[in-house]
Structures are given as structure tokens and as C-alpha cells.
Amino acid sequence: xxxxxxxxxxxxxxxxxxxxxxRSAAIVLLSASIIAGPLALLHAATAWxxxxxxxxxxxxxxxxVASAARLGRPDWRxxxxxxxxxxxxxxxxxxxxxxxxATPGNGLPAGDPGRWLREPALLIDAQYLWMALLxxxxxxxxxxxxxxxxxLAIRADExxxxxxxxxxxxxxxxxxxxxxxxxxxxxxFGGRWVLVGTAVVLAAALSRVQVGVGERQILHFALAERGLxxxxxxxxxxxxxxxxxxxxxxxxxxxxxxxxxxxLAADAAVTGRWGLWTGLAVVGVAAAALMLPIGGAGVxxxxxxxxxxxxxxxxxxxxxxxxxxxxxxxTPFRSLLAGTSRPPPALPQEPAVPTxxxxxxxLPDWLGxxxxxxxxxxxxxxxxxxxxxxHGKPAVRRGALDRWRAWWRGRGVRIAAALAGARPFARMRRxxxxxxxxxxxxxFRRAGAMLPAARVRYLYLRMVERAGAAGxxxxxxxxxxxxAGDLDASWPEASPDVEAMTSAFEAARYGAGExxxxxxxxxxxxxxxxxxxxxxxxxxx
Amino acid sequence: MxxxxxxxxxxxxxxxxxxxxFILYLVxxxxxxxxxxxxxxxxxxxxxxxxxxxxxRVFPGERSEVALEVENRGVLPMPWLRVEExxxxxxxxxxxxxxxxxxxxxxxxxxxxxLVGRRRGVYEVGPARVGSGDLFGFAEFxxxxxxxxxxxxxxxxxxxxHVALGSHAPLGTIASRQPLYxxxxxxxxVRGYRPGDPLRAISWKSSAHAGELQVRxxxxxxxxxxxxxxxxxxxAYSRQLRGSSSEWAIxxxxxxxxxxxxxxxxxxxxxxxxxxxxGEVGWTAEPRPGRRQLMRILEQLARAQxxxxxxxxxxxxxxxxxxxxxxxxxxxxxxxxxxxLAALGRLRRAGLNPVLVVVEPYGQFGVVRERxxxxxxxxxxxxxxxxxxxxxxxxGERRAA
Numbered sequence: 003x004x005x006x007x008x009x010x011x012x013x014x015x016x017x018x019x020x021x022x023x024x025r026s027a028a029i030v031l032l033s034a035s036i037i038a039g040p041l042a043l044l045h046a047a048t049a050w051x052x053x054x055x056x057x058x059x060x061x062x063x064x065x066x067v068a069s070a071a072r073l074g075r076p077d078w079r080x081x082x083x084x085x086x087x088x089x090x091x092x093x094x095x096x097x098x099x100x101x102x103x104a105t106p107g108n109g110l111p112a113g114d115p116g117r118w119l120r121e122p123a124l125l126i127d128a129q130y131l132w133m134a135l136l137x138x139x140x141x142x143x144x145x146x147x148x149x150x151x152x153x154l155a156i157r158a159d160e161x162x163x164x165x166x167x168x169x170x171x172x173x174x175x176x177x178x179x180x181x182x183x184x185x186x187x188x189x190x191f192g193g194r195w196v197l198v199g200t201a202v203v204l205a206a207a208l209s210r211v212q213v214g215v216g217e218r219q220i221l222h223f224a225l226a227e228r229g230l231x232x233x234x235x236x237x238x239x240x241x242x243x244x245x246x247x248x249x250x251x252x253x254x255x256x257x258x259x260x261x262x263x264x265x266l267a268a269d270a271a272v273t274g275r276w277g278l279w280t281g282l283a284v285v286g287v288a289a290a291a292l293m294l295p296i297g298g299a300g301v302x303x304x305x306x307x308x309x310x311x312x313x314x315x316x317x318x319x320x321x322x323x324x325x326x327x328x329x330x331x332x333t334p335f336r337s338l339l340a341g342t343s344r345p346p347p348a349l350p351q352e353p354a355v356p357t358x359x360x361x362x363x364x365l366p367d368w369l370g371x372x373x374x375x376x377x378x379x380x381x382x383x384x385x386x387x388x389x390x391x392x393h394g395k396p397a398v399r400r401g402a403l404d405r406w407r408a409w410w411r412g413r414g415v416r417i418a419a420a421l422a423g424a425r426p427f428a429r430m431r432r433x434x435x436x437x438x439x440x441x442x443x444x445x446f447r448r449a450g451a452m453l454p455a456a457r458v459r460y461l462y463l464r465m466v467e468r469a470g471a472a473g474x475x476x477x478x479x480x481x482x483x484x485x486a487g488d489l490d491a492s493w494p495e496a497s498p499d500v501e502a503m504t505s506a507f508e509a510a511r512y513g514a515g516e517x518x519x520x521x522x523x524x525x526x527x528x529x530x531x532x533x534x535x536x537x538x539x540x541x542x543x
Numbered sequence: 544m545x546x547x548x549x550x551x552x553x554x555x556x557x558x559x560x561x562x563x564x565f566i567l568y569l570v571x572x573x574x575x576x577x578x579x580x581x582x583x584x585x586x587x588x589x590x591x592x593x594x595x596x597x598x599x600r601v602f603p604g605e606r607s608e609v610a611l612e613v614e615n616r617g618v619l620p621m622p623w624l625r626v627e628e629x630x631x632x633x634x635x636x637x638x639x640x641x642x643x644x645x646x647x648x649x650x651x652x653x654x655x656x657x658l659v660g661r662r663r664g665v666y667e668v669g670p671a672r673v674g675s676g677d678l679f680g681f682a683e684f685x686x687x688x689x690x691x692x693x694x695x696x697x698x699x700x701x702x703x704x705h706v707a708l709g710s711h712a713p714l715g716t717i718a719s720r721q722p723l724y725x726x727x728x729x730x731x732x733v734r735g736y737r738p739g740d741p742l743r744a745i746s747w748k749s750s751a752h753a754g755e756l757q758v759r760x761x762x763x764x765x766x767x768x769x770x771x772x773x774x775x776x777x778x779a780y781s782r783q784l785r786g787s788s789s790e791w792a793i794x795x796x797x798x799x800x801x802x803x804x805x806x807x808x809x810x811x812x813x814x815x816x817x818x819x820x821x822g823e824v825g826w827t828a829e830p831r832p833g834r835r836q837l838m839r840i841l842e843q844l845a846r847a848q849x850x851x852x853x854x855x856x857x858x859x860x861x862x863x864x865x866x867x868x869x870x871x872x873x874x875x876x877x878x879x880x881x882x883x884l885a886a887l888g889r890l891r892r893a894g895l896n897p898v899l900v901v902v903e904p905y906g907q908f909g910v911v912r913e914r915x916x917x918x919x920x921x922x923x924x925x926x927x928x929x930x931x932x933x934x935x936x937x938x939g940e941r942r943a944a
Contacts, residue, residue: 188680196550203554203569207561235565242569246576246679253680257623261643268643272623275645279622280678284572287579291571310560 016155019258020074025151025251026067032244033063033144036198037136038237039205042230046209050129051107058098058133059140065090066144074152087145089389091138092382098137102130120367122374143198147248150191154184154255156262164262184256191252195245202241206234243284250280454522455510461529462507468536469493482508496535499528547577547681580677583619584684588675590617591624591646593688595669600695600842601660607694609658611640611671614651621646625674625685626654631666634658634694660696663793665820665846667691693820697841698793703802703934707921708769708871708898733757768809768830770866771796771840774855774876774883775816775847781877784903788877789816789849792902795925796875797844799900802934804837812840813862817850824852827862830870856882860889868894877903879911879922888918900925 037059041052069090102108108129117124210230230238254276261268452460466476466485474492476485486504490497506525510517551574558566597609611628615621623643630639640654658668669692674685733749736756749757773796780788796812803810811830818826828840852858855876863872872895876883879901887897897920901908904926915922925931 185680192680193546196547200550200553203566204557207557207563207566210561210563230563230565238565238569242572246573249680250678253678256680257643257676261625264641265638266625266627266641266643268623269645271645272643276622276678279620283579283583283678284576287575288572291568291575294568294571 014158014161015075016157019155019255020071020152025248026071026148028244028248028251029067029144029147029151030060030063031240032195032248033066033140033147034059035237035241035244036140036143036202038234038241039202039209040132040136042209042234043205044132048129051105052129052133054101054105055133055136058101058137061097062094062137062141063144065094066141066146067148070145070148070152074149074155085385085388087389089385089387091141092385093389094137094141095134096382096386098134099125099130102133116368120371122371122378125378139198143194146194147191150187150252151255153187154252154259156259160259160263164265184259188249188252188256192249195249199241199245203238206230206238209234243288246284247277247280250276250283454517454519457522458506458510458517458525461525462503462510465503465529465532465536468533472536482511493535496532499532499535502528503532547573551577576679577681580679581682584675584677584682587615587617587619587621588624588673588684588686590615590619591621591673591675591688592616593626593671593673595671595689595692597658597668597692597694599668599693600697600838601658602697603660603663603699605660606636607658607660609639609656609668611654611656611689612651613644613646613654613673613688615646615649618648620648621675622678623675626671626688627673628654628656628669628671629691630656630658630668631694634661634666634696658694660694663696663698663790663845665842666694666696668694695842695845698790698797698844700801700841701794701798701928701931701935703798703931706799706802706934707923708873708896731760734760768811768867768870769799769803770811770813770827770830770863770870770872771799772813772855772859772862772872772874773816773844773847774874775814775849776852776854777849778851779854779877780849781903784877785849788903791927792875792877793844793847795900795902795931797841798931799873799875800837800840800844804832804834804840807832810836810840812843813859814843814847815850815852815855815858815862817848817852818843819846819848824850825858825862829865854882856880856886859883859886863890863895866895869896871896871898873898873900875900875902877901878905879908879915881914884911884915884918884920887915887920891919897921899923902926 034056037055041055044050044052069087073086103110254273258268258273462482469489470476474488476488480488482504486500489500493500503525506517506521506528509515551570554566554570554573557563558570592612592614594612594614595609596612598607601607609630611626613624613626615624622645624646625643627641628639636657636659639656642654644652646652658666669689670687671689672685673688674683676683733746733753734757736745736750736758740758744758744761746757746759749759773792775789775792777785800810800812809830809832811828813827815825817824826843828836828843855874859872859874863870866872872887872890874883874887874897876899879899884899887899890897899911899915899920899922901911901922901924905911905924908922908924912922912924923930925934
């Protein structure tokens with residue numbers, strides 16, 4: 003069983019693709035430029051001081067790109083991406099709140115500090131709400147774009163499948179399930195770019211519209227001025243030209259993976275000159291478009307305006323016609339409705355005066371605010387700590403937090419199981435009953451006192467635990483057979499024992515037959531050999 | 544990105560309605576990139592020409608270097624061009640080229656690979672498929688750029704120096720032991736006159752020179768108008784040896800054809816097997832002399848495959864109907880069964896010179912030979928190369944120990 007050492011593909015990273023810094027920079031700029039449209043709209047509608055938003059948007063974009071890049075690394079595949087991203091977003095929003103307050107002209111609301119307890123809504127004013135939405139949108143757009151480019155990279159299983167053609171090998175079965183094809187990823191990126199671009203353009207265009215009330219109290223719309231301001235124009239140009247360049251890069255990512263999987267050798271000139279050709283095409287078309295008669299849009303615009311106004315008037319006429327017809331139809335029923343009399347208007351009531359007893363049991367008015375702050379702080383701290391921990395920087399001591407998280411996850415699992423059942427409350431009681439028994443850590447159990455099947459499972463899990471401590475952790479998505487492949491690759495001298503242990507575990511865990519005591523004893527012998535071999539190994543780091 | 548045109552239309556409406564020149568400019572840029580990409584990719588792929596240059600006929604063991612010339616004849620560069628050549632895997636020395644290239648205007652690239660004539664047959668080389676597209680994913684085109692060509696791997700030819708094929712034809716170029724067939728065109732010297740010699744045989748110049756009558760010595764010779772009748776009826780071969788024996792039969796036929804053509808004889812071929820190129824079962828090439836005829840025969844032997852066709856005994860009379868008197872018919876067959884011998888006997892009676900060559904090893908071949916002898920048919924067992932060596936020695940030369 004102990005053949006030649008298998009190459010380890012688990013740590014493969016398509017560095018040639020994923021490590022292009024200029025692409026990350028382009029995504030950052032592209033993402034930050036989406037604030038131009040909404041900002042133009044807010045600038046036209048409010049008098050807020052928003053000088054901080056550009057650096058904030060850039061920071062949000064950098065954060066999104068950086069987290070997507072880290073989550074795409076092989077050793078980060080098993081991290082909880084949702085928790086990490088939620089934590090990053092929470093930290094971003096907190097930092098934005100502080101930044102807005104720190105900006106001159108947007109200071110903290112005046113008043114005594116107790117006001118914060120009584121009125122927690124002071125935290126979220128309209129400006130913060132809008133800016134938070136913008137920053138979150140920038141962060142989301144950057145993270146999504148960067149994640150799309152990470153997904154376009156060549157994956158470890160594709161490398162394994164190309165380099166190992168032996169389908170009878172367990173590694174050959176790693177092959178190639180990709181829930182989303184690369185073509186779909188490119189289409190997703192392009193669709194998002196188009197959709198967000200539409201919103202940005204629309205917002206920028208609407209910022210030029212002046213809404214007012216005319217002499218006869220009729221709402222009317224007018225264009226404040228022709229054209230857009232220079233920063234908005236620059237941001238839109240940046241968004242669309244960079245978007246086209248990135249679309250070309252996404253296309254390259256799709257093609258190079260397709261060529262790789264089809265066994266085609268691509269010349270270095272193809273990938274090397276791709277950016278040049280893309281840039282030339284975009285810049286050439288952009289330069290040629292400058293020479294087109296742009297200003298001739300006025301006549302067409304007026305024609306479209308006329309058509310739209312005509313359609314609106316026709317729609318209104320149709321609406322009034324339908325209302326008239328409906329009222330004619332309802333005329334015979336008017337006598338029935340005439341008998342109903344309106345209730346007399348209610349007299350204004352004096353406010354109730356609380357009694358002495360009510361005064362004694364009334365809660366203090368700051369309690370609701372304090373509760374809000376406490377919950378908010380707990381959520382932000384939890385998410386922030388999760389994000390920092392995911393980045394490898396433990397912010398708090400792990401013990402208590404881990405226990406609390408384990409308890410919370412246990413509740414979540416049981417609630418989900420109860421909700422899935424036909425009798426939710428009965429199911430909850432049933433599953434809650436054994437929880438009362440304290441769960442021992444796995445290393446304190448006595449293997450000899452267990453049933454044979456449980457003993458085999460216990461020994462296998464101990465092996466997994468020790469192998470993880472030695473640097474070959476089992477990712478949650480891997481089956482025991484796949485994990486055995488990992489162990490063989492990094493631990494070839496113990497390959498027969500690993501195979502035997504895995505087979506025994508699969509039989510005990512998934513097999514229909516009973517496991518005999520002799521078989522469990524044999525597995526224990528295998529396990530002892532494995533443990534002896536593992537003791538000689540050095541842990542990670 | 545299929546909805547990009549709708550998106551552009553929407554942007555155009557917004558730009559026209561709100562009189563925003565810059566958005567109109569964006570529409571120009573996006574529409575321009577979209578249109579340019581589609582036009583560029585479609586036009587560039589039409590300017591690609593792929594040619595395949597190679598020696599399309601090889602003998603076993605020879606190599607044929609295949610050069611695939613990919614040329615961009617247009618003035619537009621091609622950012623990427625996918626070229627996939629297909630070649631028979633049994634002949635390839637490595638994989639045929641499957642590359643992605645970037646071609647500048649009027650640039651050509653030569654992709655070279657090698658095919659080795661490992662096994663007799665007619666093989667398809669190609670077609671070469673090309674594919675290209677734009678830089679943004681708006682358009683992609685693919686097609687067949689070079690048709691499939693044929694590579695003929697001739698059967699193995701074992702050089703023979705002397706093949707014992709008799710003939711009734713009195714004139715020819717192959718020396719015969721029978722003085723009856725002395726060829727007046729093959730002068731072998733002079734000898735003294737003996738009574739009974741015809742007067743026209745006297746060489747008057749030599750007689751004058753020697754002072755006594757001298758008679759020209761002529762070398763006996765025969766002309767072998769030969770038809771090689773190759774039995775490729777699958778049912779004639781034993782099941783276990785079917786593959787190897789039929790290939791050996793083709794090698795024997797090719798070697799005989801090469802020998803006879805080398806002796807400037809007219810050679811023809813009749814096969815009751817399958818022509819792998821046309822799908823025809825059973826075909827005949829009339830006997831003709833010359834190297835071109837030899838190459839034609841070798842090519843037909845390269846194409847021949849076993850088939851569930853008619854048995855040679857039944858098919859042979861029709862195939863030999865056009866042969867003149869005295870022509871030799873060499874039946875290359877896995878066995879000499881009674882029906883085949885009877886058919887050869889009938890050919891003998893019709894004035895032809897049938898010869899049986901048995902290519903499968905047969906323990907009681909002596910019985911076959913004796914039965915054939917009684918019918919006036921020469922029979923040879925050539926079941927391997929050792930048997931063929933008898934035809935590689937001059938008459939009188941002994942087999943090496």
C-alpha cells in the first residue's frame with residue numbers, strides 16, 4: 003500500500019493569477035468610484051460636508067479586496083467567511099461613524115452625556131445612514147469583484163486532475179465539480195458592473211434634475227444645468243473604462259482556465275499582451291468617441307421628452323376615464339352607502355396621570371437606551387473579535403468566548419432541528435434532555451469501556467485530532483477517504499496504517515454490520531502505531 | 544453580457560432625456576467597444592489560413608515531420624488563436640500541437656510535430672480546428688481551418704532475390720532453368736557448334752573471329768505477368784492468429800510485388816478484403832509493370848483490411864478472368880483447403896500458372912503440397928520470415944546451419 007509519495011495539491015495557489023497587484027488596485031478604484039453618482043445626488047439635495055467619504059470609500063474597497071484575497075488563499079478555505087466579513091463590515095461602520103463625527107462641521111450632537119442613553123437614535127442620523135450605505139456598497143462591490151477574480155484562478159483539483167490521469171486513484175475523484183462555471187462568473191461580474199453602473203449613472207443624472215412647485219401648485223421638473231461636475235465625470239470615466247479593462251481580465255481568467263483544463267499550451271505572449279490589447283481597444287474607442295458629435299443630442303432629447311409627455315398624458319386620460327366609468331357603475335349602490343353615518347369625532351382626552359404605585363414600578367427612561375448600547379456593543383465586539391481572530395490576531399482570551407460560542411451553536415443546531423420536525427416543541431424537549439449530561443472532552447473518555455464500533459470511531463477521531471495538531475488538519479468538507487489521501491501525502495511512511503484506520507472507521511460509522519471486539523482491538527493496535535509515529539513529528543510552526 | 548445592448552439603450556434614453564453629453568459619450572464608448580470586439584473577432588478569424596505540409600507516404604519505421612503553418616493574412620492582430628491539430632494517436636511521437644497563439648498582422652507560425660510509421664494503414668491527419676474570440680467575452684468563433692489529410696504507411700517489404708515462380712510465357716526477364724524458355728534478347732555468350740543447332744543461332748562474327756562455327760548461347764527466361772491474389776476473408780483465418788496472420792499475408796504480398804516490379808514484370812493485385820478508404824469489399828488492380836504500379840499496389844495493401852467477404856476460392860475465377868494465357872496467379876492464403884486447391888486447379892486447366900503461398904503455420908503442409916502438385920499447382924509455406932529466407936538466396940545456395 004505504501005507507494006510513492008503523492009504530491010500535495012491542497013496547498014496549490016494560482017499565484018500567477020491571484021498575485022497581480024494592479025488588478026487589485028483597479029478593483030479598488032472601480033469600487034470607490036461608484037460613490038460618484040449618489041454623492042452628486044446627495045450634494046445637490048443636502049448641505050452635508052462629505053469630504054471624508056472618498057478616503058472612507060477607498061478604505062472600504064481596500065478592506066473588501068484584502069479580505070477576498072485572504073479568503074481565497076488555500077490555508078484560509080476553511081475559515082468562516084461570513085463571520086469574517088460581518089466583522090469587517092461592523093468595524094468599517096464603526097470607523098465611519100467616528101470619522102463622520104471627527105469631520106469638522108459634523109461633530110457630536112450637543113447635550114449632556116445622559117442624552118445618549120435616553121436617545122440612542124442619536125447614533126444614526128441621516129448622513130451616517132447614507133454614508134454607511136455607500137461605504138457598505140463600496141465594500142460589498144470590492145469584495146464581490148475580488149472574489150470573482152479569485153474564483154477565476156485555477157484550482158487545486160484542476161491541477162490534480164490534469165496531472166493525474168489515473169481515474170482508479172482516489173485522487174482522480176477529486177475532479178472538477180464547479181457549481182458555478184467561469185463563464186457564469188464572468189457574466190456575474192459583468193452583470194454587476196452593468197447594474198451598479200446604471201444606478202450610478204442614474205443617480206448622477208438625477209442630480210441635475212431640479213424639482214420645484216410651480217405657480218399653480220403643480221410639481222414640475224427641470225434641468226438645473228447641462229453636464230456633470232468634473233469629479234463626477236472623472237469618477238464615471240474611471241468606473242466604465244476600468245470596468246471594461248477588468249472585464250477583459252475576467253475574460254482572460256475564463257479562457258486561461260479553459261485552456262488549462264483542455265490541455266492546451268498558451269504562449270506567454272497571449273497572456274502577456276492581453277492587457278496591452280485590452281487597453282489599446284478601450285483607449286482607442288474612447289479616443290474615437292471623443293470625435294463623435296456629442297452635442298447633437300438636444301433634438302433627440304426633446305423628441306423623447308415629447309413622446310414621454312404624450313404617453314403620460316394619455317395614461318392620465320385613460321386613468322380618469324376608468325375612474326369615471328367605475329363611478330357610473332357604482333351609482334346604483336349609492337343609496338345603500340348613504341345610510342351609514344359617520345361616527346362623531348372623538349373629544350380630545352387629557353393625558354392620564356400615573357398613580358403613585360405606577361410611579362414606583364416605572365422603569366428608568368435610560369434603560370432602553372442602555373440596553374440598546376449594550377446589545378450594539380456586544381454585537382460589534384463579537385463580530386470584530388471574530389474578524390480579528392480570522393485574520394490570526396486573537397483579540398480576547400479564547401476560553402470563555404469559545405465555550406459561549408459552542409453553547410450558542412448548540413442551541414442553534416437544536417432549534418433548527420426542532421423547526422424541521424413535525425412537532426417542534428416535543429422534538430426540542432427530546433433533544434434537550436441529553437444535553438443536561440456534561441460532555442467530556444474526547445481525550446478524557448475511556449476507550450476500553452466503549453462498544454467496539456464507538457471505540458473505533460473514538461480512536462479515529464483521536465487520530466484526526468493528533469494529526470491536526472501535527473499540521474495535517476482535516477478540513478470539514480473532506481470525506482475520510484479524501485483525508486486519508488492528505489495524510490498519505492504528508493505522512494507516506496504510515497500509509498498502510500492510515501488506510502486501515504480509515505477503512506475501519508468507515509465500516510464502523512457507515513457500515514451496516516456489527517464491529518467485533520477483536521476488530522476493535524486490532525484497530526487499537528493500528529492506532530497505537532500511528533500515535534507512536536505521530537509523536538516523532540513536529541507540530542506546525 | 545448578452546443584455547449589454549439593452550443596457551446601452553437605457554443609457555441612451557437617459558442621456559438624451561437629461562441632455563447629459565457625458566453619458567452619451569459613455570454610450571458611444573461601450574457601444575464602440577462592443578461593436579469593435581464583435582467585428583474584430585469575426586474578421587480576424589476569417590483571415591487565418593492553416594496549411595499542413597508533410598510527406599504523406601512512409602514505410603514502416605520512417606518518420607514524417609508534419610509542419611502546420613498558421614498564418615494571419617489580415618492586417619488586424621489576433622490576440623488569441625486556439626489551434627488544435629488532431630493526429631492518429633498510434634503514430635504520434637508525443638501529442639500533436641494544441642496551442643493558443645497570439646498572431647500579429649501578417650504573421651505566421653509553424654507548429655511542427657512528428658509522426659512515425661509504426662503500423663501499416665491509411666491514417667487521417669487532421670483536421671485542424673481553430674477558435675478565437677474577442678477580449679471581453681462578447682463574441683467567440685471556431686471552425687475547421689485545415690482539412691484532414693491522409694498518411695499512408697506502406698506495409699513492410701522484405702527484399703527478395705529469387706522467387707520460384709514458374710511461367711508458361713516464353714519471353715521475359717526472369718531467368719528460367721527450362722531451356723525451352725530461352726530468351727533471344729538475353730545473350731549469355733557463345734559455344735561451339737553442335738549438329739542440330741539452328742542456323743539462325745550461329746554467330747557469324749564470333750565464328751569468323753574463332754575460325755570455327757560458334758553458336759550464341761541464350762539465357763532461358765520467362766515473363767511473369769503475375770496477379771497476386773490476397774485472401775483477406777476473415778473466415779479463412781484461424782481465430783487466434785487472425786490479426787498477425789493477415790498482416791503477415793500482406794507483408795508477403797508486398798514483398799512479392801516489390802520483387803516482381805524490381806524484375807520489371809507486370810504485377811497486379813486482387814484482394815477480397817475491405818478497402819478501408821472506400822469501404823469496398825473485393826477489388827482488383829490489373830497487372831502492369833513499373834514502379835508507379837508497385838507504389839499503387841503498396842498503397843492498396845496499406846488500405847486493405849480483413850472483411851467478411853467472399854471466400855477466395857469462389858471469388859478468384861472472376862478476378863482472374865482478364866488474364867492472358869500463361870500468366871501467373873499467386874494466391875496468398877492462410878491455408879490451402881480443398882476448395883481453394885480445386886479453384887487453382889481450374890485456373891491451371893485454363894492455361895494460367897497458379898501458385899499457392901500459405902501464410903499460416905500448418906503441421907500437415909506436406910499433404911497440401913502433394914495435393915497441389917497433383918493438380919499442377921506449386922505450393923509454398925511461408926508462415927514466418929525464416930520461410931521467406933528461402934526466397935532471399937540464389938538457387939543452389941544452402942540454408943545456413
